[in-house]
Amino acid sequence: xxxWGFSLTAAAIIGLAACSPNEGDAPVDQTxxxxxxxxxSGQALNAAIQAGDEHLEWLEEVExxxxxxxxxxxxxxxxxxxxxxxxxxxxxxxxxxxxxxxxRIPYVAxxxxxxxxxxxDGQNIHGLWRKTSVESYATGSPEWDVVLDVDAxxxxxxxxxxxxxxxxxxxxxxHCILTLSDGGSDAAVRREFDTETRTFVEDGFVIxxxxxxxxxVDENTLLxxxxxxxxxxxxxxxxxxxxxxxxxxxxxxxxxxxxxxxxDVGVWPARFExxxxxxxxxxxxxxxxxxxxxxxxxxxxxxxxxxxxLPRKSTPQALFDGQLVFSxxxxxxxxEDGPTYPAGAVLSIDMAALAETGELPEVKTVFVPDxxxxxxxxxxxxxxxxxxxxxxxxxxxxxxxYSGGAWTSQPVEAPENASISIVTADDQSDLxxxxxxxxxxxxxxxxxxxxxxxxxxMSAPAWFDxxxxxxxxxxxRSGDGTMIPYFIVRREDAAGPQPTLLxxxxxxxxxxxxxxxxVRGRLWLENGGTxxxxxxxxxxxxxxxxxxxGLRTNRQRIFDDLIAVAEDLIHTGxxxxxxxxxxxxxxxxxxxxxxxxxxxxxxxxxxxxxxxLDMMRFHLLLAGASWQDEYGFPxxxxxxxxxxxxxxxxxxxxxxxxxxxxFILTSTxxxxxxxxxxxxxxxxxxxxxxxxxxxxxxxxxxxxxxNLREAAKRQSLEYVFLMQTLMxxxxxxx
Numbered sequence: 142x143x144x145w146g147f148s149l150t151a152a153a154i155i156g157l158a159a160c161s162p163n164e165g166d167a168p169v170d171q172t173x174x175x176x177x178x179x180x181x182s183g184q185a186l187n188a189a190i191q192a193g194d195e196h197l198e199w200l201e202e203v204e205x206x207x208x209x210x211x212x213x214x215x216x217x218x219x220x221x222x223x224x225x226x227x228x229x230x231x232x233x234x235x236x237x238x239x240x241x242x243x244x245r246i247p248y249v250a251x252x253x254x255x256x257x258x259x260x261x262d263g264q265n266i267h268g269l270w271r272k273t274s275v276e277s278y279a280t281g282s283p284e285w286d287v288v289l290d291v292d293a294x295x296x297x298x299x300x301x302x303x304x305x306x307x308x309x310x311x312x313x314x315x316h317c318i319l320t321l322s323d324g325g326s327d328a329a330v331r332r333e334f335d336t337e338t339r340t341f342v343e344d345g346f347v348i349x350x351x352x353x354x355x356x357x358v359d360e361n362t363l364l365x366x367x368x369x370x371x372x373x374x375x376x377x378x379x380x381x382x383x384x385x386x387x388x389x390x391x392x393x394x395x396x397x398x399x400x401x402x403x404x405d406v407g408v409w410p411a412r413f414e415x416x417x418x419x420x421x422x423x424x425x426x427x428x429x430x431x432x433x434x435x436x437x438x439x440x441x442x443x444x445x446x447x448x449x450x451l452p453r454k455s456t457p458q459a460l461f462d463g464q465l466v467f468s469x470x471x472x473x474x475x476x477e478d479g480p481t482y483p484a485g486a487v488l489s490i491d492m493a494a495l496a497e498t499g500e501l502p503e504v505k506t507v508f509v510p511d512x513x514x515x516x517x518x519x520x521x522x523x524x525x526x527x528x529x530x531x532x533x534x535x536x537x538x539x540x541x542x543y544s545g546g547a548w549t550s551q552p553v554e555a556p557e558n559a560s561i562s563i564v565t566a567d568d569q570s571d572l573x574x575x576x577x578x579x580x581x582x583x584x585x586x587x588x589x590x591x592x593x594x595x596x597x598x599m600s601a602p603a604w605f606d607x608x609x610x611x612x613x614x615x616x617x618r619s620g621d622g623t624m625i626p627y628f629i630v631r632r633e634d635a636a637g638p639q640p641t642l643l644x645x646x647x648x649x650x651x652x653x654x655x656x657x658x659x660v661r662g663r664l665w666l667e668n669g670g671t672x673x674x675x676x677x678x679x680x681x682x683x684x685x686x687x688x689x690x691g692l693r694t695n696r697q698r699i700f701d702d703l704i705a706v707a708e709d710l711i712h713t714g715x716x717x718x719x720x721x722x723x724x725x726x727x728x729x730x731x732x733x734x735x736x737x738x739x740x741x742x743x744x745x746x747x748x749x750x751x752x753x754l755d756m757m758r759f760h761l762l763l764a765g766a767s768w769q770d771e772y773g774f775p776x777x778x779x780x781x782x783x784x785x786x787x788x789x790x791x792x793x794x795x796x797x798x799x800x801x802x803x804f805i806l807t808s809t810x811x812x813x814x815x816x817x818x819x820x821x822x823x824x825x826x827x828x829x830x831x832x833x834x835x836x837x838x839x840x841x842x843x844x845x846x847x848n849l850r851e852a853a854k855r856q857s858l859e860y861v862f863l864m865q866t867l868m869x870x871x872x873x874x875x
Contacts, residue, residue, distance in 0.1 A: 197791075200824060201762065201817035203809060208820060212809070215823060215835035219804075222834065223861045232664050232860055236853040237263070239659035244602045246586050247285075249278065249574065251567040252314045258285070259304055266848050267291035268304050270319075275572065279588075281599055288339055289319075303848075305329045309336070310357040311414070318346065318355045318363070324810040327764075328352050328368075348392065352812075353380045356412040356422070358442050361388040364410035364422060365395060377767035378812075379407030383424045385442055399424035399436055399446050406430055406767040410442075415460045416523060416568045421496060428453075430649075430770040431470060437496060450475070450501035454484075454685070458519040460568075461526045462543045464489035466507060468516055470650070470685040475501055485510050485684035487519070487528070489548070507541060507548045515652060515684045520566035522573050527553075527589065529561050529575075534614070534626060534654055534682050536561035538575065540593050553593050556582075560654040574598060578657040580630045580672070581607040604659025605667045609633050612655070617709035620701040623678070623690075627706045628655060629715065631671040640867040641671040641716035643707060647679035647699040648728035649771060650688035660853075664860040669868070673710065677702035679728075693773040694784040700735050707736075707743045719745040720867050724859070726750030727814055728771075734790030734822065737803055746866035747803040748859055751811055754818040756789035757782075762815035791821045794829065802832040804862045806855065809839045834862065 200208050223229055241263040249256035256278050261268040268291045273283040295302040305320030315337050322329035331353075333345030346363055348355065353367040366380035367373070369392075373382040381402060384395035401408040406427040413421040422442040427433040432453040436446040451457075454470035466489045474481040482488060487507040494502040508528065510516060517529030517536060526541040528550075538553040538561050555561055559579045564586065566573035571591040578584040583603050587595035611633045616624040631639060642665060646653055653674055666672060676682045679691040679699040691699040707723070710716050723744055725733040730752020737747045757775060759765040773781030786792055794800075803826065807819035816837060823835035836858060838851060 197821050197824060198817075200820040201758075201815065203816060208817075209809070209839075211820065211824065212816075212835070212837040212839075215827070216837060219834040219836045219858070223858045223865075226861050226865065228864060229857055229861050233853055233857040235663045236660045236856050237850065239604050239663065240849040240853050242602070246576075246584055246599045246601050247283070248564055248576070248586070249273075250565045251572055252309060253312060254567075254570070254572075255314075256283075259306075260285075261849055263849075265290075265292055266850070267295045267302055270304070270307070279598065288336055289334065291321075301325075307334075308355060308357065310360060312418070316357065316360050318348075318357075323350070325808070326810045326812040328812055331355055344389075346386065346388065351380070352378055352407075354409045356410040358385065358412070358422065362386065362442075364398070364412070364424075364438075364442055365392075366407070366409050367392075375401075375403050375405050375407050375766070377406050377764050379409075379764070379767070381405050381408045381426075383408055383410045383438075398438055398442055399426075401426045401428075404428075406433075413457070413460060415463070415492075419493075421460075421492065423449075427767075430767055432770070437499070439496065447499045449495065450499075458487065459521040459526060460492060461489075461521040461541075463492055464505065464543055465492040465495065466519065466521075466526060468519075475504060482506070483509060484686060484689075485515060487516055489543070505543075505546070505548060508539070508550070510684055512686075513683055515681055515687075517561070517652070517654075518563040520563045520573065521568050522566050522571045522589070523569055524571055524591070525593065527563055527566060527573060527575075529563060531652065531654065531682065534628075534652075534676050535559070536654065551593065553589070553595065555587075555595055556585075560656055579655045580612045580628065580657065580674075581610055581662075583657050583659075601657070601659075605662030607662070607666075610666065615709070617702075617705040619678075619698065619705040621698065623698075623702070625675065625677055625702045625705055626682075627673055627675040627709075629671065629673050629710075630666065631715070632669070635671070638714055638717045638720055639671045640669065640720045640863070640871070641673060641710060641722070642863060642867075643673045643675060643703070643710070643721060643723045644729075645675040645677050645703050645706075645723075645725055645732060646727075646729040647677040647691065647703065647725075647732050648688075649679070650681035650685060651728075652676075652681040654682075660856050664856065665863070668864070670863070671715065673706070675703055675706045677706070692771060693781055696772070696784070696788065700732070700739060700788070703732065703736065704740055704743065707740075711743070717745075717871075718743050719871050722746035722748065722863050722867050724748040724750070726752070728753065730754070730814070730819075731756070731790070735788055737800060738790050738793040738798075739788075741798065741800045744801040745870070746801055746863055748806070748862065749803065749819070749822075750806045751808060751814050752790075752805065752818055752822075753814055754790045754822045755792075756785040757792065759818070762817060764813050765815070791818075791825060794822070794825055794831070796829055798831070800826075800831050802834070802862075802866045804834045804836070804859065806836050806859070807838070809837055 202208050247258045249258045255272050257272045269287050270289040271285040271287045277283040301324045302321045303325040307317045307319050309317040317334045318331050319334045320329045328350050330350050331348040333342040335342050351367040351369050356364045363386045365386050366383050368380045375381050383399045385398050386395035408426045411423045422438040424436040435449040452469050452473040455467050457467045459466045468487050471484050486509045489505045491502040513533050515531045517531050519528050528539050538555045539550045541550040556577050559577050562576050564574040564576050573589040575587050583601040586599045588598045613629050616626050619625050723733050723736050730749040733747050733749045734754045775782040775785050805819045805823050807816045826833040
């Protein structure tokens, strides 16, 4: 199977969003400011009003002079306090060595029997797009053929180009659409590139900067979705019209083949192709973040769209042996008096029969997880459907085949107690690669052989001394009795409570699994820190039900889960409140913001990265409308509005509250989670005199780092902050 032109999982949509639109087409009341009259109960907000700012909306002006002035002033203060610490330069050098190392595994994608890779290091800041042969890659020291030098392109065009990926047309993969953003934003330029001549095509396809996507129909035709026109853009900022664009014609003359609604999250095109070259064209309509319709565009994307009879909450995963394999995110009973398939199941149907009739063919069961399992990555080779199955947050690999109208499987022997992910697979051969890692075990890339054995291909270096360190999986009882698993990584001989960093996400069905981080190991674990990863609800570790338990007004369960883990760490003597820090980004930034306001007594430090913090206006800022299916509809549902008001960090800071030090980080170029969220909380805390540091990267997008040096800088700042707050202060007290 060729990859979808647009990835369909909730996690992937977070790659386009961050975290569903307003239901219905009623206009949004744009006058509802941060501090509406009914919301004036918070002491902190009253203090802001008394300080002369009624709404703080000036901080929502992304490039506003006053907003950037505030950011620069806070940057100067934060950098002065953190970079003057003698440990900063040591940590930065260590982090940069890891991030820019040429010993990293060059992960690849299979295209036409060749292996393609995008690479950045100390000499190639913007990166190299390159390829090699399977044989050369197998040596462990492949000879790379550079197809595009993005550094040279950035210098020539005087742009801060950040690579966003490529969409290429098989079988020769000569015709490609490259995605490049200026500074790392989600909005990007898409340009046609010829991999044979290694040049951008003169008078070729060019889509100006937009949040959208493209999929090839043939070498002279694209399916495109762009947000270039306001009347074709959803309230979330994404396109809702898919068009067919023919080479040599203006983009304005592209013909609409499917149109959704402005109230959708977005609509995107995709090409779905099987091994014999048969291609299917799909328009993916996301009516909300988790629900949508897949529209088949027959006759080379010129026919009348046909709604595929799939569950509204489902994700196509692969096309294997004529079977469309998909997972369900809801219980599904497609036939009256027929079986009900549970949420989290992997099923299949005959794609050719579906395309011919538009009716639902017989549904086949591929795999049904139990209550403590979930399905990870799925990919097809010519002879096997590979599937990662997570069992109590530990992975194993299965290989499925389809024969005689039924699915069978066999396990693939792999390292135990590790995280496994499928890196790439080729539907026209048995070529596939999987990655295996753990908290203390560096990544190893394995080639999956035709006999379903794992052959080591490459290994990453060990960046820190793990001797004497141990990993344990424990459980904490949440407020409603649910047992919440978490991993703890620490020194086996640690005596007494230790400085501890707790990390969690808790949203959008995103699973957190054990993974190796050379930066975390060098900067935190080797310096005596303990690391904890919490698998709280809201994630996908145990399937859709684990996620859906914390949606909208049930979100307090997610917060209670993290509180339970923190309290368990303190109760068991692993740490103390003064030594315990919590970190999270994006949705996890909201999580840490709530931890700051709801349970400040639990933490010695809080780090909130690219966060959502104003939950009364999140749906009005950038992609925020797309996340209402997760958080609630504040303009349409009074109960949800009241709940969001009760948890919104910027609305719940008290003037005289006793809060731990907090470090808030964001990026000016983040066009997914608006930097205004972070700016507002920083401004309030600064006005109230609470201990706060704020850093805004002027470039970098939602990752808050446009290049590896910025990434090293950000992480070094964070770990210095943790050392100053969780290590130094406790030592000083002793």
